[in-house]
Amino acid sequence: xxxxxxxxxxxxxxxxxxxxxxxxxxxxxxxxxxxxxxxxxxxxxxxxxxxxxxxxxxxxxxxxxxxxxxxxxxxxxxxxxxxxxxxxxxxxxxxxxxxxxxxxxxxxxxxxxxxxxxxxxxxxxxxxxxxxxxxxxxxxxxxxxxxxxxxxxxxxxxxxxxxxxxxxxxxxxxxxxxxxxxxxxxxxxxxxxxxxxxxxxxxxxxxxxxxxxxxxxxxxxxxxxxxxxxxxxxxxxxxxxxxxxxxxxxxxxxxxxxxxxxxxxxxxxxxxxxxxxxxxxxxxxxxxxxxxxxx
Amino acid sequence: xxxxxxxxxxxxxxxxxxxxxxxxxxxxxxxxxxxxxxxxxxxxxxxxxxxxxxxxxxxxxxxxxxxxxxxxxxxxxxxxxxxxxxxxxxxxxxxxxxxxxxxxxxxxxxxxxxxxxxxxxxxxxxxxxxxxxxxxxxxxxxxxxxxxxxxxxxxxxxxxxxxxxxxxxxxxxxxxxxxxxxxxxxxxxxxxxxxxxxxxxxxxxxxxxxxxxxxxxxxxxxxxxxxxxxxxxxxxxxxxxxxxxxxxxxxxxxxxxxxxxxxxxxxxxxxxxxxxxxxxxxxxxxxxxxxxxxxxxxxxx
Numbered sequence: 001x002x003x004x005x006x007x008x009x010x011x012x013x014x015x016x017x018x019x020x021x022x023x024x025x026x027x028x029x030x031x032x033x034x035x036x037x038x039x040x041x042x043x044x045x046x047x048x049x050x051x052x053x054x055x056x057x058x059x060x061x062x063x064x065x066x067x068x069x070x071x072x073x074x075x076x077x078x079x080x081x082x083x084x085x086x087x088x089x090x091x092x093x094x095x096x097x098x099x100x101x102x103x104x105x106x107x108x109x110x111x112x113x114x115x116x117x118x119x120x121x122x123x124x125x126x127x128x129x130x131x132x133x134x135x136x137x138x139x140x141x142x143x144x145x146x147x148x149x150x151x152x153x154x155x156x157x158x159x160x161x162x163x164x165x166x167x168x169x170x171x172x173x174x175x176x177x178x179x180x181x182x183x184x185x186x187x188x189x190x191x192x193x194x195x196x197x198x199x200x201x202x203x204x205x206x207x208x209x210x211x212x213x214x215x216x217x218x219x220x221x222x223x224x225x226x227x228x229x230x231x232x233x234x235x236x237x238x239x240x241x242x243x244x245x246x247x248x249x250x251x252x253x254x255x256x257x258x259x260x261x262x263x264x265x266x267x268x269x270x271x272x273x274x275x276x277x278x279x280x281x282x283x284x285x286x287x288x289x290x291x292x293x294x295x
Numbered sequence: 296x297x298x299x300x301x302x303x304x305x306x307x308x309x310x311x312x313x314x315x316x317x318x319x320x321x322x323x324x325x326x327x328x329x330x331x332x333x334x335x336x337x338x339x340x341x342x343x344x345x346x347x348x349x350x351x352x353x354x355x356x357x358x359x360x361x362x363x364x365x366x367x368x369x370x371x372x373x374x375x376x377x378x379x380x381x382x383x384x385x386x387x388x389x390x391x392x393x394x395x396x397x398x399x400x401x402x403x404x405x406x407x408x409x410x411x412x413x414x415x416x417x418x419x420x421x422x423x424x425x426x427x428x429x430x431x432x433x434x435x436x437x438x439x440x441x442x443x444x445x446x447x448x449x450x451x452x453x454x455x456x457x458x459x460x461x462x463x464x465x466x467x468x469x470x471x472x473x474x475x476x477x478x479x480x481x482x483x484x485x486x487x488x489x490x491x492x493x494x495x496x497x498x499x500x501x502x503x504x505x506x507x508x509x510x511x512x513x514x515x516x517x518x519x520x521x522x523x524x525x526x527x528x529x530x531x532x533x534x535x536x537x538x539x540x541x542x543x544x545x546x547x548x549x550x551x552x553x554x555x556x557x558x559x560x561x562x563x564x565x566x567x568x569x570x571x572x573x574x575x576x577x578x579x580x581x582x583x584x585x586x587x588x589x590x591x592x593x594x595x596x
Contacts (some may be wrong), residue, residue, distance in 0.1 A: 005488065006418045010498040014417075014470075018410035018469055019425065025466030026432050029443035036442060043446040096330055102333060106582045108341055113574045113585060115527045117548045118567045121350050125560070132560070135347065135364045167340070177589045226558040228436050235549055252438050257534070262442045269438040276436060 036266035043262070054267040064268065066243065067251040073274070074161065074247060075226040081166050082222050083215065086173025091203060093174065094181045105178070108171035116168075120235030123164045127151070154244030157237050161245060165232055173218055180214025181207065216287055223279050227272070248272045307497060345571075351564035354375070359560035375565035383562065385569055388547035390402070395457050395532075395543060396525045399464035403472050404518050406465075408510070411476025412502050416488050426477060432470035440466075441534050448535065459535040460543070468521045471592060479513040480506065516588040519581065523574065523589070544570050 004010075037054055041047040089108065094102035102273050111119065127150040128134035137147040150156045184207065192206040230249040233239060239246035239254075246254075248268060256265030315451050351359070352375055353368035379385050410429075440463075448459040448500070483506070491501045532543040542550065551566050578585055 004492045004498055005416070007498055008419070011413050011417055011419055012549075013499070014409040014413035014502065016427070018406040018473060021406070021462075021466055022429065022432060022469050025444065025462055026435070026440055026470075027428075029440035029447070030435060032443035032446075033439050043449045092330075092333075097334075104338065107338055108585070109582070109586055110575070110578055111341065111528075112589065113523055114571050115545055115548070115574065117529060117545045118570045121548065121551075121567050122344055125345075125351075125563070126344060132359055133364070138364055167344075171341070172589065175586050179590060224434075228438075229545060231527075234529065234533075243477045249438055253530075253534075256442055256445075262446075266442050269436065269442070272436055273439055276434070280434075 025280070026031075033269060035264045036263050037270055038229055038263070040261070040263045042260040044260070050263065055265050057264060058267050058271060063243065063246075063251065064248075064271075067246050067248045067268075068275075070158075070245060071227060071229070071247040071249075071272075073158070073280075074229060075223055078162055078165055079219060079222040079225045081162065082169050082173050082226075083177075083218050085166060085170040086177050087211075087215065088190075089170060089174035090177035090181050093178050098161060101167070105171070105175060108165050109175055110171065111168040112172045114168070115236040116231035119164065119168060123160065123236060127160050151237055152241055154241060157245050158293065159243060161232060161236055163234060164276070165229075173222070176218055176221075177211065177214055180211050183214075184210050212287075216283070220283055223283065224276055227279065237268075248275070348564055348567055348571075351560065352568045354561055354564070356560055375561035376569070378559075378562045379569060381564045383547070383551060383566060384540075385544070385547060385566065388542050388544045389569075391457060391536075391541060392526065392543040392545075395460040395464065396522065399461050399525060400518060400521055401470065402461075402465050403468040403521055404514060407469055407472030407517070408476050408507060408514060409502065410469075410473045411478075411480050412506050414473070415477040415480035416483075416485070416501075416506065417498070426474070429470045429473045432467075435473065437467060437530055441530075445534065454535070454537055455541070457541060460532060463531050463535065464525050464528070468525065472517055472521060475513070475517050475592065476510065479510045483509050516584050516591075519577070519585055520588040520592045522577075523585070526574065 014080055018137050024190070038051060039047040039048060040050040040053070050195055093105055097104060126134050127136050129137055129147045129152075131150045133141065133147060136150070140147060148156055150160050188206065188210065189202070192202055197206060229247050230253070233245055233250055236244045239250050245249075249272065252265050252268035252272065255268060350368055353371050353373075355369075355374075358366065358369060415428050444459070444463060448454050448462075453459050453462075486503060487509070488501050491505045492498075496505070527545065528543075529545045529549070532546045533549070536542050536546050539550075548566055548570050551563065554592070
């Protein structure tokens with residue numbers, strides 16, 4: 001039997017094609033990309049070795065720092081809001097709506113499946129100031145406030161991006177965290193109730209500690225996704241006004257394909273990868289320490 | 296392990312946290328009023344933009360410029376939709392999306408299931424390492440591979456066709472699929488495969504006639520998840536569609552507003568409606584599976 005389940009030729013046939021495609025189109029390019037970081041040029045004009053110039057350029061480039069700044073601000077604010085709103089909704093599903101939550105869950109989840117470009121075009125119209133007044137500005141006018149040029153000022157554009165992503169993703173995080181809350185054993189909640197814990201106190205002292213692992217995976221998933229934001233920004237503001245909402249991904253895309261600087265583009269991509277890794281490791285380590293402290 | 300449980304069971308996820316029943320009465324009704332209002336506001340915020348878009352897709356430019364946003368369209372004319380398909384070339388974009396996404400999806404599922412089987416059911420040295428190798432691919436941002444791939448496709452003459460999209464989609468879809476399929480095969484008792492082997496089935500037959508039917512539901516869910524990722528992809532499509540007649544539906548939609556000088560509201564809304572129609576329809580029928588699949592896809596490890 002071991003000869004059949006350990007048949008080398010069969011393993012090669014079953015695993016080979018997937019491993020081959022994956023290696024050729026993902027693993028090899030990852031290392032290939034590293035060699036670009038010490039070169040200058042693009043495939044059409046050719047490449048030329050330039051040492052660490054790209055890295056020096058990156059750290060002295062104000063646009064790069066602006067992009068890092070926007071990426072970090074966006075990732076931190078959105079992760080916080082996504083997880084907080086998602087957790088709030090999940091608690092509402094579990095403790096208030098109970099059996100009846102299925103329909104609400106399904107409806108709040110649906111924007112996740114919509115194409116980002118379509119949602120972004122819709123939000124451009126929702127927040128429009130001129131020539132027509134969109135629903136949001138109409139609402140402000142109704143309250144006696146004047147219309148806001150949402151896409152003309154950096155701060156407003158930032159919050160429209162955040163708002164759109166919260167609208168799209170809070171249902172997703174709610175279902176993710178809901179699955180974690182449902183896994184909490186009945187007996188624990190019941191005994192806490194008997195001990196007199198209720199409402200906010202029950203959530204803070206019993207439910208929250210028990211759902212920390214699933215909250216942690218939600219935070220890691222969210223930070224990794226938000227650091228790589230591309231679709232939302234490209235379709236909603238295209239990095240504007242000016243380049244006030246340009247994340248690293250878009251800066252890398254423009255550098256490479258609009259200016260044809262593949263070397264510098266690869267350097268930015270590498271920095272983005274390092275940023276993602278740093279965050280994941282940082283979150284893991286900081287929570288590990290907390291867990292050992294408590295026990 | 297819990298992800299496998301989450302997906303293979305067909306019952307909807309239900310809360311089992313049932314606090315003691317409260318007496319129903321008028322006081323109960325009023326104490327629940329804030330919550331009800333909250334839910335109504337929530338549902339309104341989620342649904343209204345879609346309703347607004349749908350109504351807008353029937354309005355004329357004049358209605359957009361001169362009437363308030365809540366007004367209903369004066370007629371249910373399909374002019375905007377006709378404009379989207381004639382001058383907007385959405386027919387071509389949809390065709391390109393279908394040609395790029397569905398073959399990729401088929402290859403991802405077949406190769407991913409076979410690799411998951413080889414990594415989890417079969418016994419050999421180094422399978423843990425290979426699984427980790429696939430997992431590394433989930434972590435690395437796509438930006439890392441775009442530039443070398445652009446060079447490769449340029450030098451092999453694939454630029455100017457849809458092949459770069461298909462190849463890149465397969466490579467990007469494989470890691471998560473292999474990982475998820477391995478998780479599902481781990482949940483299948485080993486005795487089943489040992490028994491089929493004892494009965495004289497070759498390993499390929501064990502995979503095709505025993506293994507695959509057992510993870511059929513899971514395979515469907517993974518397929519759904521990958522479909523949403525690929526169909527909604529913008530980054531890869533934007534990078535490798537060098538000619539306008541290669542545009543997928545997302546790239547086409549992104550360029551749609553730029554086509555005219557001033558914004559053509561009606562056609563823009565109709566284009567948005569066309570592009571959300573497919574995914575919305577799937578979600579209407581398969582929402583439980585989509586929710587399970589998409590959330591399970593994120594809790595890897």
